Structure formats: structure tokens, C-alpha cells
Amino acid sequence: MTPRIGYVYPAGGRQGTSFQVTIGGQYLDGATNVFISGNAVQATVIEHVKPITQGQFNKLRDAAKELQDKKRSTFRGAQSSTNITTWTAEDDKRAEELKKQIAIFLKRPMNPAIGETVTLKVTMLLNAEPGERELRVGTPDGLSNPLFFHVGQLPEFTRKRTELVDEPLTFTQLRNREDTKAVPPNEMNIRIPAVVNGQILPGGRDRFHFSATHGQHLVIVVSARQLIPYLPDAVPGWFQATIALYDSNGKELAYDDDFRFHPDPVLHYEIPSDGRYTIEIRDALYRGREDFVYRITLGELPYVTSIFPLGGKVGASTTVALKGWNLPLASVAQESDTAGLHSIHVRNKQLVSNHVPFTVDTLPEMLEREPNNSPEDPQPVTLPIIINGRMDQPGDWDVFQIQGRAGEEIVAEVQARRLNSPLDSVLKLIDANGRQIAFNDDHDDKGSGLNTHHADSYLRAALPENGAYTLHLGDVQARGGAEYAYRLRISAPRPDFELRVAPSTVNVRGGANVPLTLYALRKDGFTNEIALSLIDANGFLLGGGRIPANQDEVRVTLTAPTASSDKNFKLLISGSALSHGQTIFRLAIPAEDMMQAFAYRHLVPAQELNVAVSSRYTQKWSVKPFTQVIIPMGGTTKLRISTPYNPKQTLSLELNDPPDGLTIEDISFDRNGAEIVLRSDADTAKPVEGNLIMGVFLKKTDDSKTNSSRGNKRLAPLGILPAIPFAIVAQ
DSSP: OOOEEEEEESOEEETTEEEEEEEEEESOTTOOEEEESSSSEEEEEEEEEOOOOHHHHHHHHHHHHHHHHHHHHHHHHTTSTTOOOOOOHHHHHHHHHHHHHHHHHHTSOSSGGGOEEEEEEEEEOTTOOSEEEEEEEEETTEEOOOEEEEEESSOEEEOOOOOSOOSOOOHHHHHHOOOOSOOOOEEEEOOSSEEEEEEOOTTOEEEEEEEEOTTOEEEEEEESTTTSOOOTTSSSSSOOEEEEEEOTTOOEEEEESOBTTBSSOEEEEEOOSSEEEEEEEEETTSOOOTTOEEEEEEESOOEEEEEESSEEETTOOEEEEEEEESOSOSEEEEOOSSOEEEEEOOEETTEEOOOEEEEEESSOEEEOOSSOOSTTSOEEOOSSEEEEEEOOSTTOEEEEEEEEOTTOEEEEEEESGGGTOOOOEEEEEEETTSOEEEEESOOOOTTOTTOSSOOOOEEEEEOOSSEEEEEEEEETTOOOOTTOEEEEEEESOOOEEEEEEEOSEEEEETTOEEEEEEEEEEETTOOOOEEEEEESOTTOEEETOEEOTTOSEEEEEEEOOOOSSOEEEEOEEEEEEEETTEEEEEEEEEEEEEEETTTEEEEEEOSOOEEEEEOSOOOOOEEEOOSOEEEETTOEEEEEEEOOOOTTOOEEEEESSOOTTEEEEEEEEETTEEEEEEEEOTTTOOOEEEEEOEEEEEEEEOOOGGGGGGTTEEEEEEEEOOOEEEEEEOO
């Protein structure tokens, strides 16, 4: 089974220190290695603990009862001359072992996805770069999914991990123990500046006490949802932390449960007098479990709350104004020779601030100017243009006038929420007669996987006639202020695309095939086909490397090179396509397809595409021909594959997540392989292109009586075939 990890605790540490880390997950048997992105951070596995099964627990319980009976018999017999039962030191030792194992079972996490634990020793060298890393666990079955792991600069205080056994209960107490519905607050004394680490259990609260002096600008930054962006089995889908600050008398001085649209809270408070202060963290809904992990950074920290403008032009130096707390500068000069998303941060006394996004483009730029609040006083602009502006006050509107021709197509796109601005934009395109031509409030962007409210507006419209038009930009909630900044692009469509590849961790045997999903995030009406390829392939092959025109995703196969020993690789996938006669290239960004609150799915970006290749033997399969298989709607087509011939084996083939209406009608095997008849149902199938992913299974005979009614057959997976390009077409 593929190893999975659900939390890391603590989720980081300080440069130049060594410390223990606990990982909760599933299918972690044989965990031997840990891989942390970047350099100067090392980790080794100390221990793996796996909860026992219900059957094993029953046996332990019976053994414990026998020991209890023996101890009682020994005690009663000590008063009798006929006593033949002896209680030994070995019995004492065995009783304690049983007690501990029973307690582990009774107090195990109810969620099996975090039921196993792996203990690590982590060493961070002094030259480890501060910031966010990715941590994966390696087992004989491959690499786990990544989780965020942080390198910090400040002293760290870590609350004792939620222990499975933290008090010597008797067998009877363990058996009759009720699940804790609320736990008393955990208290700890710390010195600031610092990072504190903890976990929240149901109803739990953690409190940290520290001394502060008059005039200090205390900044408290909570990382909770940042560490584990989405929980699949919790509503709203993450640990919703709250933070409160109290004085020595228990009076609440400040409170926050989010920072603008970010679920993680951030507090700033100017200390009024020398004294003792306390922060308290809990879940807003009083939930909790082992994966409700947090890191709180507090002290006189540099923190950037907003910047203006939110971006600049390629090759130009842009003066960026900074707002925030404990900042050494009021502005910085930002320049880049490459278009795309960059970041800004500052240092104050060697402490690194938070990173804020800054985007760079190739189009001309200008600043919004006031007054431009109404159609009677619009700001004229010439296309193409990017306007940097902000909603200066609540209820503000910014109106821009453009000149257009009949049939001309324009795009207006706001970048604000994706660039850390709280603006919830709305766009309206109005003609000279006051008629609304186009309108948009929210526009989904799958590339923004950490945003659950896609608040940036986008509209695309063909102008009906020659003349002047006004574009109105406002905040749909009628809010405003210096931090409500935006970038507004007005231009002709610029067809383009981005790519995502999921999952970001792939496990495969040498010579075998494994499926991947490539997502095309098409922009401004881009519809062309996208060719996919590996960069520095290292012996890997990409099967079905093509995203058909007008489609947003495709499943491909990655064929690994044969391996004499287990090895990990970092791969890059590139996509190329024609747009307006020019070839554009885009790298596929690795991502995790994560579920939020039982229903919603998000592509959360990862830093690396890691492939673990196992040296274990696998059979090889090929498909002939590799050309596209055409399947008529309501009809059939034949496909030939090559399989290793073994008259003693009975093979079966199954389609893996095929399109609607496509089935295998018949399979016939011979010495040269197999012939497959594919059928497309006339009623349910639709015209579509892509790749067929087909699994190969070995039919095994099961002689047990239990399975006799099922024909004594079961399927054992042998692997998958390389991707088979197909097209379902209308007859």
C-alpha cells in the first residue's frame, strides 16, 4: 500500500538544533528514510509504532485477565499453607507491558489515517535556509505524500506530544475509561521572541505565559491551516485556530480567529506596561485531534500586511510601498527580468518577515488616479494596459474608459485576492448608452489551490459597436482601505495555459507503468492541443503525452527505467503548444489533489515531483500500435497488446476509470498477446479524446470453501499497460 502521512509534530524547528519529530500516518511499515526538500536538514527514523488489531487486543485482554487471576490467587494463597501459585518479577514486567499495549489500543486515534506513528531525529544545520520545506517518509513501498515542514530562526518551545499512555491506569480503569470530551488547559512558560508548537485535542486549549515590556509591538502569527491546508473529514476542512492575548489579571486584550481572508489568525498589540502576559490557542469549534497541529511565532517580528503596487513590468524597477509591523523600511525597489509570480520580504535584525506575492508582467502599466468614481469622470486608458489601483475607502468605485470597435474582443481581469489583497472584486462593462455588456463577480482559478473563495473577477466580451465603453471595478462587499489593492488587466485575449501534475509523489517498480494526471489551466480562451514531454528524462518514458484540444485534463502513464536498486528521482514535465503562430512552453507544477470537508477538491501546489523507483521485479507490457485508437459511438474496435506468454497463467484486463459508455466487450489471448474488443455505448458515450489506462490482473484459484460460491477465482494486480490514446467519434 502507498504510505500516507497526516501530520508532522512539531512541524518545524530552529536552525542549528536537533530534536525529535512524530509523524502520524498509515501504511508506514518498514519506514527507514525521510526526505526533506532543500539542503542542510537531515532526519533519521528512530521508531515505528503500529496499533494492534481488534483480534490482537482480545488476546492481550485475555492474557491480562489470566495474570490478574494469578495475582489474586497468589495473594489469597499467601495466607494459606496450601498455596502453590507464585507471582514473579517476570509476571510484574509482563503485566506492565500488557497494560501499556492495551492503553495504546484504547487511546489510539479513531482515524486510521493517522493511527500509526513514526518517530524521527531531525538535525537542522546553522546554514539551513529559513522557510517552508516538504517532508516525505520512505518505506519499502515507496514515498509518502508531502507535508509542510518549517525551518525557523527563533528559540522553539514544544508542548509535550499527545501521549498514548500518560498515566498508570489499572486494567479495570482502562476498560471502563470514557473518551475525554474536554481536557484542561495545557500551560507552559516561554521567553519571547519564540516559536511554540502544539496539538489541540477535543475541547482543548493551550496557554503560553511570557514577560513583555512597555512599548513592545508584539506580533503573534499562527500557522495551522498553513501546515495542513485541507482535512478531508472535517468541516470547514481545516483546523480553525483562534488566538487570544490576556494580561496578568486574566483580562482579554486582543482576539483573532482569522487574518482577513486567511483562516490562520495574526495579532498585533502594543504592550501597555511591563508585566506577565498569556496567549491562548484553541479551535473555534472546540474540535481537536492529533493532526490539529500548530506553530505560533511571537515577538517583535517584522510582518508585512500589504504592499502597493501588487506587481510591476518586466525589466523595470518598481518602488513598492510596505505596510505592516516592525518593518525596517517603508518601501523596497523590486525588479525582475522574468514574468510570473515572485515574492517580497524584508529583514529586521536578521529576522525574516513573511513573504508576500508580487507579480511581474510584460504589458504597459499605469497607476489608477482619482477622481474616477463615476461614469461622468472616468479615467481614460489605452489598451493593452495593466492598472495598479486600490479601493481607497468603503463604497469606492474605480471607472475606466476605453475606446473600442465593433466585434473587437476584450478581456478584463482582476488580480487581488490571489496577490494577498482582501478585495472581493466585481467588474461591469457598460456601453455609452448605459447598457451593461458584461458582468462578473467571482471567477474560479484551479491554479489557486489554497483559495476557497475565488474572489477575483474576470470578464471577456465582444464589443457590439464602435465607441466609448466604461469598465467599473468595485468591492462587492462595499469595503475599502489602503490594503484593498488590485491589478486590472484590460487587453485583447492573450491565449495561454498553465499545467499541474498530480500526485506530486509517484511510486513505481522498475520497468513498470504508473498513471499521472495532467491538468491544463487554459486562459483567455486558449483551446489548442498541448504536447507533453519529460525534461532530462533519466530513462523514464511518458505515455500518451498529449492534452487534446478543448480538454482540461488527461491521464498519462510514466514508465520507469529498470533499476538494480531502489532510487528516487525528481522529474520535470513540460507542455508546449501553438498560440498565434508561436510555440509557448510551460512547466507542469507538481500538486496534490486534496479533499476538503468530504466534498471539495483542490490542487495544492507542491515543490517537487518525486518518483521512487523500486528494484522489485515486474512484468513488462506493450501496446501495438501506439497510434490513436478510434472508437465509433455505438460501435466497436479492436486493439492488440503484447503480454508475456505463460500457459499456466490466466490473465484479465480491466479499464481504469474509462469515459462514460466505454467497456471491454471481449478479450482473447494467444502466444503473441491479447486482442481486445472495445465497445462504445451509443446512449451514454460522448465524443471525447484522451488515454485509456488498462490494468492487467492474474486470475488466481482459491480453494477455500468460503469462496467456492464465487467460482474460486480472485484477481491479483500485475500492473498497468502504457497509456493508449483513443478517440470516441460520432458515426
